[in-house]
Amino acid sequence: MSNATSAMTALEFDLRPERRRLWGTIFLWVCFAATALAVVMLAVLLIDILRQGAARVSMDFLNSYPSRFPERAGIKSALFGTMWTVGFTGLISFPLGVGAAIYLEEYAPRNWLTRVIETNIANLAGVPSIVYGVLGLAVFVRAMGLGRSVLAGAATLALLVLPVVIISSQEAIRAVPPSIRQAGLGIGATQWQTLQHLVLPIAFPGILTGMILALSRAIGETAPLIMIGALTFIAFTPSSPMDEFTVLPIQIFNWAARPQAGFHEIAAAGIIVLLIALLTMNALAIVLRNRLQKDL
Protein backbone atom coordinates (compact mmCIF):
# COMPACT_ATOMS: atom_id res chain seq x y z
CA MET A 1 0.00 0.00 0.00
CA SER A 2 2.62 2.52 1.04
CA ASN A 3 4.64 1.41 -1.97
CA ALA A 4 1.76 2.17 -4.27
CA THR A 5 1.30 5.62 -2.75
CA SER A 6 4.94 6.57 -3.09
CA ALA A 7 4.92 5.30 -6.68
CA MET A 8 2.02 7.59 -7.43
CA THR A 9 3.74 10.53 -5.77
CA ALA A 10 6.79 9.90 -7.87
CA LEU A 11 4.63 9.97 -10.96
CA GLU A 12 2.87 13.17 -10.04
CA PHE A 13 5.50 15.23 -8.24
CA ASP A 14 9.16 15.94 -8.52
CA LEU A 15 10.61 14.66 -5.26
CA ARG A 16 13.08 17.52 -4.90
CA PRO A 17 11.22 20.26 -3.00
CA GLU A 18 13.53 23.04 -4.18
CA ARG A 19 12.68 22.13 -7.81
CA ARG A 20 8.99 22.29 -7.07
CA ARG A 21 9.34 25.65 -5.39
CA LEU A 22 11.40 26.94 -8.31
CA TRP A 23 8.55 26.06 -10.73
CA GLY A 24 6.20 27.91 -8.43
CA THR A 25 8.35 31.04 -8.52
CA ILE A 26 8.67 30.90 -12.31
CA PHE A 27 4.91 30.47 -12.66
CA LEU A 28 4.22 33.40 -10.33
CA TRP A 29 6.47 35.66 -12.38
CA VAL A 30 4.92 34.56 -15.67
CA CYS A 31 1.47 35.40 -14.33
CA PHE A 32 2.72 38.69 -12.95
CA ALA A 33 4.37 39.58 -16.26
CA ALA A 34 1.10 38.90 -18.13
CA THR A 35 -0.79 41.25 -15.84
CA ALA A 36 1.93 43.87 -16.04
CA LEU A 37 1.81 43.61 -19.84
CA ALA A 38 -1.84 44.74 -19.81
CA VAL A 39 -0.87 47.75 -17.70
CA VAL A 40 2.08 48.56 -19.97
CA MET A 41 -0.22 48.34 -23.00
CA LEU A 42 -2.57 50.92 -21.51
CA ALA A 43 0.38 53.20 -20.73
CA VAL A 44 1.84 52.85 -24.23
CA LEU A 45 -1.54 53.56 -25.81
CA LEU A 46 -2.13 56.66 -23.71
CA ILE A 47 1.41 58.00 -24.21
CA ASP A 48 1.23 57.38 -27.97
CA ILE A 49 -2.02 59.31 -28.24
CA LEU A 50 -0.91 62.15 -25.95
CA ARG A 51 2.37 62.49 -27.84
CA GLN A 52 0.56 62.83 -31.16
CA GLY A 53 -2.45 64.86 -30.18
CA ALA A 54 -1.84 66.89 -27.01
CA ALA A 55 -0.42 69.86 -28.91
CA ARG A 56 -3.61 70.11 -31.00
CA VAL A 57 -6.14 70.25 -28.17
CA SER A 58 -7.21 73.87 -27.77
CA MET A 59 -10.33 76.03 -27.48
CA ASP A 60 -10.09 76.62 -31.22
CA PHE A 61 -10.14 72.87 -31.81
CA LEU A 62 -13.28 72.48 -29.68
CA ASN A 63 -14.90 75.47 -31.34
CA SER A 64 -14.29 74.87 -35.06
CA TYR A 65 -16.16 72.82 -37.61
CA PRO A 66 -14.45 70.10 -39.66
CA SER A 67 -12.38 71.30 -42.60
CA ARG A 68 -10.34 70.06 -45.53
CA PHE A 69 -7.31 71.58 -43.86
CA PRO A 70 -6.25 69.73 -40.73
CA GLU A 71 -4.79 72.83 -39.12
CA ARG A 72 -8.20 74.56 -39.26
CA ALA A 73 -10.42 71.56 -38.49
CA GLY A 74 -12.23 71.16 -35.19
CA ILE A 75 -14.78 68.99 -33.45
CA LYS A 76 -17.58 71.43 -32.62
CA SER A 77 -20.27 69.63 -34.62
CA ALA A 78 -19.08 66.21 -33.43
CA LEU A 79 -18.99 67.29 -29.80
CA PHE A 80 -22.52 68.70 -29.92
CA GLY A 81 -23.72 65.70 -31.90
CA THR A 82 -22.30 63.37 -29.24
CA MET A 83 -24.00 65.31 -26.43
CA TRP A 84 -27.35 65.30 -28.24
CA THR A 85 -27.16 61.62 -29.13
CA VAL A 86 -26.00 60.42 -25.71
CA GLY A 87 -28.58 62.64 -24.00
CA PHE A 88 -31.44 61.13 -25.98
CA THR A 89 -29.98 57.64 -25.56
CA GLY A 90 -30.23 58.19 -21.81
CA LEU A 91 -33.79 59.53 -22.03
CA ILE A 92 -34.89 56.45 -23.97
CA SER A 93 -32.91 53.71 -22.26
CA PHE A 94 -33.40 54.85 -18.65
CA PRO A 95 -37.19 54.35 -18.33
CA LEU A 96 -37.19 51.21 -20.51
CA GLY A 97 -34.21 49.61 -18.76
CA VAL A 98 -35.21 50.45 -15.20
CA GLY A 99 -38.82 49.48 -15.93
CA ALA A 100 -37.73 46.10 -17.26
CA ALA A 101 -35.44 45.59 -14.26
CA ILE A 102 -38.23 46.40 -11.77
CA TYR A 103 -40.58 44.02 -13.57
CA LEU A 104 -38.04 41.18 -13.60
CA GLU A 105 -36.98 41.63 -9.97
CA GLU A 106 -40.28 42.52 -8.28
CA TYR A 107 -43.21 41.36 -10.38
CA ALA A 108 -42.25 38.61 -12.82
CA PRO A 109 -43.65 35.19 -12.00
CA ARG A 110 -41.16 32.30 -12.25
CA ASN A 111 -42.44 30.98 -15.55
CA TRP A 112 -41.17 30.24 -19.04
CA LEU A 113 -41.79 33.78 -20.30
CA THR A 114 -39.60 35.31 -17.58
CA ARG A 115 -36.88 32.77 -18.34
CA VAL A 116 -37.09 33.63 -22.05
CA ILE A 117 -36.79 37.36 -21.28
CA GLU A 118 -33.75 36.85 -19.04
CA THR A 119 -31.94 34.52 -21.44
CA ASN A 120 -32.74 36.92 -24.22
CA ILE A 121 -31.20 39.88 -22.36
CA ALA A 122 -28.02 37.88 -21.79
CA ASN A 123 -27.91 36.99 -25.50
CA LEU A 124 -28.51 40.59 -26.58
CA ALA A 125 -25.51 41.70 -24.53
CA GLY A 126 -23.34 39.55 -26.81
CA VAL A 127 -24.71 40.75 -30.16
CA PRO A 128 -22.06 42.71 -32.13
CA SER A 129 -22.80 46.42 -32.11
CA ILE A 130 -22.84 46.60 -35.90
CA VAL A 131 -25.86 44.28 -35.96
CA TYR A 132 -27.75 46.88 -33.92
CA GLY A 133 -26.74 49.31 -36.65
CA VAL A 134 -28.39 47.09 -39.28
CA LEU A 135 -31.53 46.97 -37.11
CA GLY A 136 -31.52 50.75 -36.62
CA LEU A 137 -31.06 51.33 -40.33
CA ALA A 138 -34.01 49.13 -41.29
CA VAL A 139 -36.41 50.05 -38.46
CA PHE A 140 -35.69 53.61 -37.32
CA VAL A 141 -34.17 55.20 -40.42
CA ARG A 142 -36.32 53.48 -43.06
CA ALA A 143 -39.51 51.91 -41.67
CA MET A 144 -40.26 54.62 -39.09
CA GLY A 145 -39.00 57.35 -41.40
CA LEU A 146 -36.78 59.08 -38.84
CA GLY A 147 -34.04 59.54 -41.45
CA ARG A 148 -30.42 60.03 -40.47
CA SER A 149 -31.46 61.97 -37.39
CA VAL A 150 -30.22 62.31 -33.83
CA LEU A 151 -33.35 60.46 -32.74
CA ALA A 152 -32.68 57.46 -35.01
CA GLY A 153 -29.11 57.28 -33.70
CA ALA A 154 -30.17 57.62 -30.09
CA ALA A 155 -32.88 54.95 -30.44
CA THR A 156 -30.33 52.55 -31.96
CA LEU A 157 -27.81 53.19 -29.17
CA ALA A 158 -30.57 52.90 -26.56
CA LEU A 159 -31.35 49.34 -27.69
CA LEU A 160 -27.62 48.61 -27.71
CA VAL A 161 -27.06 49.67 -24.08
CA LEU A 162 -30.40 48.36 -22.81
CA PRO A 163 -28.97 45.01 -21.57
CA VAL A 164 -26.32 46.89 -19.55
CA VAL A 165 -28.96 49.17 -17.99
CA ILE A 166 -31.29 46.27 -17.19
CA ILE A 167 -28.62 44.01 -15.68
CA SER A 168 -27.05 46.72 -13.50
CA SER A 169 -30.46 48.02 -12.35
CA GLN A 170 -31.48 44.46 -11.47
CA GLU A 171 -28.38 44.13 -9.31
CA ALA A 172 -29.10 47.44 -7.57
CA ILE A 173 -32.71 46.46 -6.86
CA ARG A 174 -31.71 42.97 -5.71
CA ALA A 175 -29.26 44.50 -3.22
CA VAL A 176 -32.10 46.21 -1.30
CA PRO A 177 -32.77 43.98 1.75
CA PRO A 178 -36.14 42.13 1.71
CA SER A 179 -36.91 43.44 5.20
CA ILE A 180 -37.46 46.90 3.68
CA ARG A 181 -40.17 45.51 1.40
CA GLN A 182 -41.75 43.53 4.23
CA ALA A 183 -41.89 46.67 6.38
CA GLY A 184 -43.61 48.59 3.58
CA LEU A 185 -46.15 45.85 2.85
CA GLY A 186 -46.61 45.32 6.60
CA ILE A 187 -47.89 48.82 7.22
CA GLY A 188 -50.40 48.39 4.41
CA ALA A 189 -48.63 49.98 1.45
CA THR A 190 -49.34 48.50 -1.96
CA GLN A 191 -46.56 46.83 -3.90
CA TRP A 192 -45.99 49.90 -6.07
CA GLN A 193 -46.07 52.26 -3.08
CA THR A 194 -43.44 50.10 -1.39
CA LEU A 195 -41.29 50.22 -4.50
CA GLN A 196 -41.79 53.90 -5.16
CA HIS A 197 -41.16 55.18 -1.64
CA LEU A 198 -38.85 52.58 -0.12
CA VAL A 199 -37.06 50.27 -2.55
CA LEU A 200 -36.27 52.53 -5.50
CA PRO A 201 -34.83 55.43 -3.46
CA ILE A 202 -32.37 53.00 -1.85
CA ALA A 203 -31.52 51.36 -5.19
CA PHE A 204 -31.23 54.68 -7.00
CA PRO A 205 -27.48 55.37 -6.63
CA GLY A 206 -26.76 51.86 -7.91
CA ILE A 207 -29.14 52.31 -10.84
CA LEU A 208 -27.52 55.65 -11.66
CA THR A 209 -24.04 54.10 -11.59
CA GLY A 210 -25.14 51.46 -14.09
CA MET A 211 -26.76 54.14 -16.24
CA ILE A 212 -23.57 56.21 -16.37
CA LEU A 213 -21.52 53.14 -17.33
CA ALA A 214 -24.06 52.33 -20.05
CA LEU A 215 -23.85 55.86 -21.46
CA SER A 216 -20.05 55.75 -21.35
CA ARG A 217 -20.38 52.73 -23.62
CA ALA A 218 -22.74 54.67 -25.91
CA ILE A 219 -20.40 57.64 -26.15
CA GLY A 220 -17.65 55.53 -27.74
CA GLU A 221 -19.83 53.54 -30.15
CA THR A 222 -19.00 54.09 -33.81
CA ALA A 223 -20.14 51.21 -35.99
CA PRO A 224 -23.93 51.35 -35.42
CA LEU A 225 -23.97 55.10 -36.08
CA ILE A 226 -21.99 54.68 -39.29
CA MET A 227 -24.61 52.11 -40.32
CA ILE A 228 -27.52 54.48 -39.79
CA GLY A 229 -25.65 57.08 -41.81
CA ALA A 230 -24.37 59.61 -39.27
CA LEU A 231 -22.33 61.78 -41.59
CA THR A 232 -18.77 62.91 -41.14
CA PHE A 233 -18.86 66.29 -42.77
CA ILE A 234 -21.42 68.27 -40.82
CA ALA A 235 -20.73 71.98 -40.44
CA PHE A 236 -23.55 72.79 -38.02
CA THR A 237 -24.70 71.74 -34.58
CA PRO A 238 -28.06 69.96 -34.20
CA SER A 239 -30.93 72.13 -33.01
CA SER A 240 -33.62 69.43 -32.86
CA PRO A 241 -33.68 65.65 -32.49
CA MET A 242 -34.67 65.36 -36.15
CA ASP A 243 -31.47 67.03 -37.44
CA GLU A 244 -28.64 65.21 -39.15
CA PHE A 245 -25.58 64.83 -36.99
CA THR A 246 -22.13 63.36 -36.51
CA VAL A 247 -20.39 62.17 -33.35
CA LEU A 248 -16.86 62.25 -31.98
CA PRO A 249 -15.92 58.60 -32.68
CA ILE A 250 -17.05 58.91 -36.32
CA GLN A 251 -15.07 62.13 -36.75
CA ILE A 252 -12.03 60.38 -35.24
CA PHE A 253 -12.54 57.38 -37.52
CA ASN A 254 -12.72 59.59 -40.57
CA TRP A 255 -9.54 61.47 -39.72
CA ALA A 256 -7.66 58.31 -38.71
CA ALA A 257 -8.57 56.64 -42.01
CA ARG A 258 -6.84 59.38 -44.05
CA PRO A 259 -3.21 58.94 -44.96
CA GLN A 260 -1.97 62.47 -44.10
CA ALA A 261 -0.10 62.90 -40.81
CA GLY A 262 -1.91 66.20 -40.17
CA PHE A 263 -5.22 64.40 -39.91
CA HIS A 264 -3.71 61.73 -37.65
CA GLU A 265 -2.73 64.49 -35.23
CA ILE A 266 -6.24 65.89 -34.99
CA ALA A 267 -7.63 62.35 -34.74
CA ALA A 268 -5.39 61.91 -31.67
CA ALA A 269 -6.58 65.26 -30.33
CA GLY A 270 -10.19 64.11 -30.79
CA ILE A 271 -9.37 60.87 -28.96
CA ILE A 272 -7.98 62.87 -26.03
CA VAL A 273 -11.26 64.80 -25.76
CA LEU A 274 -13.25 61.56 -25.99
CA LEU A 275 -11.14 59.82 -23.34
CA ILE A 276 -11.42 62.80 -20.97
CA ALA A 277 -15.22 62.65 -21.31
CA LEU A 278 -15.14 58.89 -20.69
CA LEU A 279 -12.86 59.07 -17.66
CA THR A 280 -15.00 61.83 -16.15
CA MET A 281 -18.08 59.64 -16.49
CA ASN A 282 -16.30 56.64 -15.00
CA ALA A 283 -14.98 58.70 -12.09
CA LEU A 284 -18.54 59.90 -11.46
CA ALA A 285 -19.75 56.31 -11.43
CA ILE A 286 -17.03 55.29 -8.96
CA VAL A 287 -17.84 58.21 -6.62
CA LEU A 288 -21.53 57.24 -6.69
CA ARG A 289 -20.68 53.60 -6.02
CA ASN A 290 -18.56 54.52 -2.99
CA ARG A 291 -21.31 56.80 -1.67
CA LEU A 292 -23.74 53.92 -1.91
CA GLN A 293 -21.47 51.52 -0.07
CA LYS A 294 -21.07 54.01 2.78
CA ASP A 295 -24.81 54.47 3.20
CA LEU A 296 -25.80 50.85 3.53
Added chain:
Amino acid sequence: MTDTIAASRSLPGHGLALSKTRRLKERGIRGILFVCGLVSILTTAGIVIVLVWESIGFFRDVSPWEFLTGTKWTPLFKPQNFGVLPLVAGSLLVAIGASLIALPIGLASAIYLAEYAPRRTRKVLKPILEILAGIPTVVYGYFALTFITPLIRVVFPDTGIFNAASAAIVVGIMIVPMVASLSEDAIYAVPRQLREASYGLGATKYETVTRVVVPAALSGIVASFILAISRAIGETMAVTLAAGATPKLTLNPLESIQTMTAYIVQVSLGDTPFGTIEYKTIFAVGLLLFSITLAMNIFSRMILRRFREVYE
Protein backbone atom coordinates in the same frame (compact mmCIF):
# COMPACT_ATOMS: atom_id res chain seq x y z
CA MET B 1 -62.64 46.07 20.34
CA THR B 2 -65.08 44.28 18.07
CA ASP B 3 -67.00 47.51 17.89
CA THR B 4 -64.13 49.49 16.48
CA ILE B 5 -63.42 46.91 13.83
CA ALA B 6 -67.05 46.85 12.85
CA ALA B 7 -67.08 50.63 12.78
CA SER B 8 -64.00 50.87 10.56
CA ARG B 9 -65.51 48.32 8.22
CA SER B 10 -68.61 50.36 7.77
CA LEU B 11 -66.65 53.48 6.85
CA PRO B 12 -66.38 53.68 3.07
CA GLY B 13 -62.85 53.25 1.70
CA HIS B 14 -61.40 52.30 5.06
CA GLY B 15 -61.77 48.57 4.74
CA LEU B 16 -58.92 46.15 4.24
CA ALA B 17 -59.63 45.94 0.53
CA LEU B 18 -58.00 48.46 -1.82
CA SER B 19 -60.10 51.12 -3.44
CA LYS B 20 -60.98 50.54 -7.06
CA THR B 21 -58.77 53.32 -8.47
CA ARG B 22 -55.78 52.13 -6.46
CA ARG B 23 -56.25 48.61 -7.73
CA LEU B 24 -56.47 49.83 -11.30
CA LYS B 25 -53.35 51.94 -10.84
CA GLU B 26 -51.42 48.99 -9.41
CA ARG B 27 -52.45 46.85 -12.34
CA GLY B 28 -51.65 49.59 -14.85
CA ILE B 29 -48.14 50.04 -13.47
CA ARG B 30 -47.52 46.33 -13.57
CA GLY B 31 -48.64 46.32 -17.20
CA ILE B 32 -46.32 49.19 -18.16
CA LEU B 33 -43.34 47.52 -16.47
CA PHE B 34 -44.15 44.26 -18.26
CA VAL B 35 -44.07 46.08 -21.61
CA CYS B 36 -40.61 47.46 -20.71
CA GLY B 37 -39.53 43.87 -20.11
CA LEU B 38 -40.89 42.88 -23.51
CA VAL B 39 -38.77 45.49 -25.34
CA SER B 40 -35.75 43.19 -25.16
CA ILE B 41 -37.73 40.41 -26.83
CA LEU B 42 -38.95 42.85 -29.49
CA THR B 43 -35.34 43.88 -30.13
CA THR B 44 -34.28 40.31 -30.77
CA ALA B 45 -37.35 39.71 -32.90
CA GLY B 46 -36.59 42.91 -34.81
CA ILE B 47 -33.01 41.85 -35.49
CA VAL B 48 -34.04 38.40 -36.70
CA ILE B 49 -36.93 39.65 -38.84
CA VAL B 50 -34.91 42.42 -40.50
CA LEU B 51 -31.91 40.19 -41.20
CA VAL B 52 -33.94 37.23 -42.47
CA TRP B 53 -36.40 39.33 -44.49
CA GLU B 54 -33.75 41.30 -46.35
CA SER B 55 -31.59 38.20 -46.78
CA ILE B 56 -34.48 36.38 -48.46
CA GLY B 57 -34.43 39.13 -51.07
CA PHE B 58 -30.72 38.58 -51.50
CA PHE B 59 -30.99 34.80 -51.76
CA ARG B 60 -33.57 35.15 -54.56
CA ASP B 61 -30.70 36.35 -56.75
CA VAL B 62 -27.81 34.43 -55.24
CA SER B 63 -28.13 30.83 -54.16
CA PRO B 64 -27.25 30.17 -50.51
CA TRP B 65 -24.87 27.48 -51.73
CA GLU B 66 -22.93 29.95 -53.85
CA PHE B 67 -22.92 32.43 -50.95
CA LEU B 68 -21.61 29.96 -48.38
CA THR B 69 -19.09 28.09 -50.53
CA GLY B 70 -17.88 30.65 -53.05
CA THR B 71 -14.29 31.73 -52.69
CA LYS B 72 -14.55 35.12 -54.38
CA TRP B 73 -16.22 38.17 -52.86
CA THR B 74 -16.54 41.07 -55.30
CA PRO B 75 -20.14 42.36 -55.00
CA LEU B 76 -19.19 46.00 -55.52
CA PHE B 77 -17.65 45.69 -58.99
CA LYS B 78 -18.03 43.63 -62.17
CA PRO B 79 -17.89 40.68 -62.53
CA GLN B 80 -19.83 40.28 -59.32
CA ASN B 81 -19.01 37.30 -57.11
CA PHE B 82 -20.92 36.50 -53.95
CA GLY B 83 -18.79 33.90 -52.16
CA VAL B 84 -18.60 34.92 -48.51
CA LEU B 85 -15.73 32.63 -47.54
CA PRO B 86 -12.99 35.28 -47.90
CA LEU B 87 -14.81 37.51 -45.40
CA VAL B 88 -15.34 34.61 -42.99
CA ALA B 89 -11.68 33.66 -43.35
CA GLY B 90 -10.68 37.27 -42.65
CA SER B 91 -12.78 37.36 -39.48
CA LEU B 92 -11.38 34.02 -38.35
CA LEU B 93 -7.78 35.04 -39.06
CA VAL B 94 -8.19 38.11 -36.86
CA ALA B 95 -10.09 36.19 -34.17
CA ILE B 96 -7.52 33.38 -34.04
CA GLY B 97 -4.62 35.82 -33.90
CA ALA B 98 -6.35 37.82 -31.18
CA SER B 99 -7.02 34.63 -29.19
CA LEU B 100 -3.37 33.58 -29.37
CA ILE B 101 -2.58 36.82 -27.57
CA ALA B 102 -5.57 37.34 -25.32
CA LEU B 103 -6.32 33.84 -24.01
CA PRO B 104 -2.92 33.10 -22.40
CA ILE B 105 -2.38 36.66 -21.18
CA GLY B 106 -5.95 36.96 -19.92
CA LEU B 107 -5.85 33.61 -18.10
CA ALA B 108 -2.44 34.31 -16.55
CA SER B 109 -3.67 37.73 -15.37
CA ALA B 110 -6.79 36.12 -13.93
CA ILE B 111 -4.67 33.59 -12.02
CA TYR B 112 -2.38 36.33 -10.75
CA LEU B 113 -5.29 38.55 -9.66
CA ALA B 114 -7.26 35.78 -7.99
CA GLU B 115 -4.46 33.73 -6.40
CA TYR B 116 -1.31 35.76 -5.99
CA ALA B 117 -1.88 39.50 -6.02
CA PRO B 118 -1.77 41.24 -2.63
CA ARG B 119 -5.01 43.04 -1.90
CA ARG B 120 -3.53 46.48 -2.55
CA THR B 121 -2.06 45.51 -5.94
CA ARG B 122 -5.43 44.06 -6.87
CA LYS B 123 -7.13 47.30 -5.95
CA VAL B 124 -4.90 49.14 -8.41
CA LEU B 125 -4.98 46.54 -11.20
CA LYS B 126 -8.73 45.95 -11.39
CA PRO B 127 -9.62 49.57 -12.31
CA ILE B 128 -6.80 49.60 -14.88
CA LEU B 129 -8.29 46.54 -16.57
CA GLU B 130 -11.71 48.21 -16.41
CA ILE B 131 -10.30 51.29 -18.17
CA LEU B 132 -8.74 49.08 -20.87
CA ALA B 133 -12.14 47.43 -21.36
CA GLY B 134 -13.89 50.78 -21.61
CA ILE B 135 -11.70 52.39 -24.27
CA PRO B 136 -13.72 52.86 -27.49
CA THR B 137 -12.80 50.48 -30.30
CA VAL B 138 -12.08 53.32 -32.72
CA VAL B 139 -9.26 54.38 -30.38
CA TYR B 140 -7.77 50.90 -30.60
CA GLY B 141 -8.05 51.15 -34.38
CA TYR B 142 -6.09 54.40 -34.36
CA PHE B 143 -3.48 52.81 -32.07
CA ALA B 144 -3.13 49.85 -34.46
CA LEU B 145 -2.69 52.10 -37.45
CA THR B 146 -0.22 54.58 -35.95
CA PHE B 147 1.72 52.40 -33.52
CA ILE B 148 1.40 48.65 -34.06
CA THR B 149 1.57 48.63 -37.87
CA PRO B 150 4.75 50.76 -38.00
CA LEU B 151 6.25 48.43 -35.39
CA ILE B 152 5.40 45.34 -37.47
CA ARG B 153 6.91 47.04 -40.51
CA VAL B 154 10.19 47.49 -38.67
CA VAL B 155 10.40 43.71 -38.24
CA PHE B 156 8.80 42.71 -41.57
CA PRO B 157 9.46 45.57 -44.00
CA ASP B 158 7.26 44.06 -46.74
CA THR B 159 4.10 44.34 -44.67
CA GLY B 160 1.31 46.49 -46.12
CA ILE B 161 -0.13 49.55 -44.37
CA PHE B 162 -3.22 47.44 -43.80
CA ASN B 163 -2.63 43.94 -42.48
CA ALA B 164 -4.39 41.26 -40.47
CA ALA B 165 -1.59 40.98 -37.89
CA SER B 166 -1.97 44.53 -36.65
CA ALA B 167 -5.73 44.10 -36.34
CA ALA B 168 -5.31 40.77 -34.56
CA ILE B 169 -2.86 42.21 -32.04
CA VAL B 170 -5.03 45.18 -31.21
CA VAL B 171 -8.20 43.09 -30.93
CA GLY B 172 -6.20 40.76 -28.69
CA ILE B 173 -5.31 43.66 -26.39
CA MET B 174 -8.93 44.71 -26.45
CA ILE B 175 -10.32 41.36 -25.23
CA VAL B 176 -7.69 40.66 -22.55
CA PRO B 177 -9.75 42.45 -19.85
CA MET B 178 -12.81 40.38 -20.74
CA VAL B 179 -10.95 37.05 -20.43
CA ALA B 180 -9.19 38.24 -17.28
CA SER B 181 -12.26 39.43 -15.43
CA LEU B 182 -14.58 36.52 -16.36
CA SER B 183 -11.90 33.89 -15.68
CA GLU B 184 -11.03 35.58 -12.39
CA ASP B 185 -14.66 35.33 -11.30
CA ALA B 186 -14.59 31.62 -12.12
CA ILE B 187 -11.33 31.05 -10.23
CA TYR B 188 -12.55 33.13 -7.31
CA ALA B 189 -15.67 30.98 -7.04
CA VAL B 190 -13.63 27.81 -6.36
CA PRO B 191 -14.18 27.05 -2.65
CA ARG B 192 -11.29 27.44 -0.24
CA GLN B 193 -11.60 23.90 1.07
CA LEU B 194 -10.29 22.54 -2.22
CA ARG B 195 -7.12 24.58 -1.95
CA GLU B 196 -6.67 23.64 1.69
CA ALA B 197 -7.13 19.95 0.94
CA SER B 198 -4.46 20.23 -1.70
CA TYR B 199 -2.05 21.98 0.65
CA GLY B 200 -2.86 19.34 3.22
CA LEU B 201 -1.65 16.68 0.82
CA GLY B 202 1.65 18.50 0.58
CA ALA B 203 1.20 20.27 -2.75
CA THR B 204 2.89 23.62 -3.30
CA LYS B 205 0.90 26.69 -4.25
CA TYR B 206 1.86 26.26 -7.92
CA GLU B 207 0.71 22.66 -7.91
CA THR B 208 -2.51 23.62 -6.18
CA VAL B 209 -3.28 26.38 -8.66
CA THR B 210 -2.49 24.43 -11.81
CA ARG B 211 -3.84 21.02 -10.80
CA VAL B 212 -6.74 21.80 -8.49
CA VAL B 213 -8.00 25.36 -8.80
CA VAL B 214 -7.79 25.91 -12.56
CA PRO B 215 -9.33 22.51 -13.43
CA ALA B 216 -12.13 23.21 -10.95
CA ALA B 217 -12.81 26.56 -12.64
CA LEU B 218 -12.37 25.19 -16.15
CA SER B 219 -15.99 25.56 -17.29
CA GLY B 220 -15.98 29.26 -16.41
CA ILE B 221 -12.61 29.78 -18.05
CA VAL B 222 -13.64 28.06 -21.29
CA ALA B 223 -16.90 30.02 -21.32
CA SER B 224 -14.92 33.26 -21.02
CA PHE B 225 -12.66 32.16 -23.89
CA ILE B 226 -15.64 31.54 -26.18
CA LEU B 227 -17.26 34.85 -25.29
CA ALA B 228 -14.00 36.66 -25.99
CA ILE B 229 -13.58 34.98 -29.39
CA SER B 230 -17.16 35.85 -30.27
CA ARG B 231 -16.41 39.44 -29.31
CA ALA B 232 -13.32 39.38 -31.55
CA ILE B 233 -15.43 38.16 -34.49
CA GLY B 234 -17.97 40.94 -33.94
CA GLU B 235 -15.32 43.65 -33.51
CA THR B 236 -15.74 46.32 -36.14
CA MET B 237 -13.93 49.64 -36.00
CA ALA B 238 -10.44 48.46 -35.10
CA VAL B 239 -10.41 45.88 -37.91
CA THR B 240 -11.91 48.34 -40.37
CA LEU B 241 -9.09 50.78 -39.70
CA ALA B 242 -6.23 48.30 -39.40
CA ALA B 243 -6.97 45.25 -41.55
CA GLY B 244 -7.97 46.92 -44.82
CA ALA B 245 -10.66 46.24 -47.39
CA THR B 246 -9.30 43.39 -49.52
CA PRO B 247 -11.45 40.25 -49.19
CA LYS B 248 -8.93 37.49 -49.57
CA LEU B 249 -8.56 33.80 -48.70
CA THR B 250 -5.17 33.83 -47.05
CA LEU B 251 -3.38 32.58 -43.98
CA ASN B 252 -0.67 35.22 -44.21
CA PRO B 253 -1.31 37.74 -41.43
CA LEU B 254 0.93 40.34 -43.07
CA GLU B 255 -1.50 40.82 -45.98
CA SER B 256 -4.46 43.13 -46.19
CA ILE B 257 -7.76 41.29 -45.69
CA GLN B 258 -11.38 42.16 -44.96
CA THR B 259 -13.65 40.89 -42.21
CA MET B 260 -17.44 40.50 -42.30
CA THR B 261 -17.87 43.52 -40.03
CA ALA B 262 -15.48 45.73 -42.04
CA TYR B 263 -17.36 44.86 -45.22
CA ILE B 264 -20.67 46.01 -43.73
CA VAL B 265 -19.03 49.31 -42.73
CA GLN B 266 -17.50 49.73 -46.20
CA VAL B 267 -20.90 49.40 -47.89
CA SER B 268 -22.66 51.77 -45.51
CA LEU B 269 -19.90 54.37 -45.94
CA GLY B 270 -20.24 54.31 -49.72
CA ASP B 271 -23.27 55.44 -51.67
CA THR B 272 -24.74 52.08 -52.63
CA PRO B 273 -28.38 52.71 -53.62
CA PHE B 274 -31.07 51.25 -51.39
CA GLY B 275 -32.71 48.07 -52.66
CA THR B 276 -29.93 46.92 -54.99
CA ILE B 277 -28.30 43.53 -54.68
CA GLU B 278 -25.09 45.21 -53.48
CA TYR B 279 -27.08 46.85 -50.70
CA LYS B 280 -28.75 43.59 -49.72
CA THR B 281 -25.36 41.90 -49.22
CA ILE B 282 -24.97 43.69 -45.88
CA PHE B 283 -28.05 41.92 -44.54
CA ALA B 284 -26.86 38.51 -45.73
CA VAL B 285 -23.41 39.08 -44.22
CA GLY B 286 -25.07 40.55 -41.11
CA LEU B 287 -27.25 37.45 -40.76
CA LEU B 288 -24.20 35.20 -40.98
CA LEU B 289 -22.32 37.32 -38.41
CA PHE B 290 -25.31 37.35 -36.06
CA SER B 291 -25.76 33.57 -36.35
CA ILE B 292 -22.09 32.86 -35.65
CA THR B 293 -21.84 35.11 -32.59
CA LEU B 294 -25.22 34.01 -31.23
CA ALA B 295 -24.25 30.35 -31.57
CA MET B 296 -21.00 31.02 -29.70
CA ASN B 297 -22.78 32.89 -26.91
CA ILE B 298 -25.31 30.10 -26.45
CA PHE B 299 -22.51 27.51 -26.56
CA SER B 300 -20.60 29.42 -23.91
CA ARG B 301 -23.58 29.44 -21.55
CA MET B 302 -24.25 25.77 -22.23
CA ILE B 303 -20.72 24.93 -21.13
CA LEU B 304 -21.19 26.97 -17.97
CA ARG B 305 -24.41 25.15 -17.14
CA ARG B 306 -23.49 21.66 -18.23
CA PHE B 307 -19.96 21.36 -16.92
CA ARG B 308 -19.99 23.51 -13.83
CA GLU B 309 -18.53 21.73 -10.84
CA VAL B 310 -21.08 22.29 -8.12
CA TYR B 311 -19.83 22.44 -4.56
CA GLU B 312 -22.75 22.52 -2.16
